[in-house]
Amino acid sequence: VVRYAIRAGLAVHGEIAEISKMDRKNYCYPDLSKAYQISQLYAPLIIGGYVELSNGRKIRLHHIHIEEDAGKLIHQHGDTYVDYNRGGVPLIEIVSEPDIRSIDEAREYVEKLQQVMRYIGISDCKMQEGSMRCDVNISVRPKGSEKLGTRTEIKNMNSINNIAKAMEYEFERQVDLIENGGSVVQETLRYDDATNTTSSMRSK
Numbered sequence: 412v413v414r415y416a417i418r419a420g421l422a423v424h425g426e427i428a429e430i431s432k433m434d435r436k437n438y439c440y441p442d443l444s445k446a447y448q449i450s451q452l453y454a455p456l457i458i459g460g461y462v463e464l465s466n467g468r469k470i471r472l473h474h475i476h477i478e479e480d481a482g483k484l485i486h487q488h489g490d491t492y493v494d495y496n497r498g499g500v501p502l503i504e505i506v507s508e509p510d511i512r513s514i515d516e517a518r519e520y521v522e523k524l525q526q527v528m529r530y531i532g533i534s535d536c537k538m539q540e541g542s543m544r545c546d547v548n549i550s551v552r553p554k555g556s557e558k559l560g561t562r563t564e565i566k567n568m569n570s571i572n573n574i575a576k577a578m579e580y581e582f583e584r585q586v587d588l589i590e591n592g593g594s595v596v597q598e599t600l601r602y603d604d605a606t607n608t609t610s611s612m613r614s615k
Contacts, residue, residue, distance in 0.1 A: 412477050412501035413456065415533040419503055420457030420475050422531050423524075431456045440613065441493050442482040451476035462507075462523050470520050471508040478504060483567075486601070497541070503533075509548070509559060514575050521545060521571055538569050547574055549581045551589065560585070561595040565602050565609060577602040581609050 417427055432454045437447045457475035480502050482495040511517050525536040536543040545568040550560035568574045585595050600609040
């Protein structure tokens, strides 16, 4: 996984860190039975980089790190089940800067990442099979404002079409909330493709 992360970093114009270390991330949630995750926060393996879109804009990357996967929560008929089959499996995570400005840009960004990672042979990036997943962070702000709004994070999106639909729903939800005098709460959300809605998993 270290070799894969380095290969991915070089493919997206990132810099290999001279010093990299692992961190123990502690949190209590059903998908992590041991209550901590081995990850990288303070010294990730790859720093920076970018993905260039067809319109010429470059989506900057903050870093690429390696970590162990958590379990998978399955929500069915009002019940929640935990699948630990992927728990502890090493993965690479690519963290982008808040540069994406539209659903179309988000779609193209993910498609470009898929193309690059497949070309360099580190993953088949089949989202429907779980070999690539996306967490989508969304915030809105008044036109002309430089300050980013409060963000929400939609976890574990498993298709590009669902990413687009979830972004559209969450954008409209946040705008409607603010226009009616409310405020956006920073929280982690899940997306239900059957109802095309998001719902809260936990607050941040």
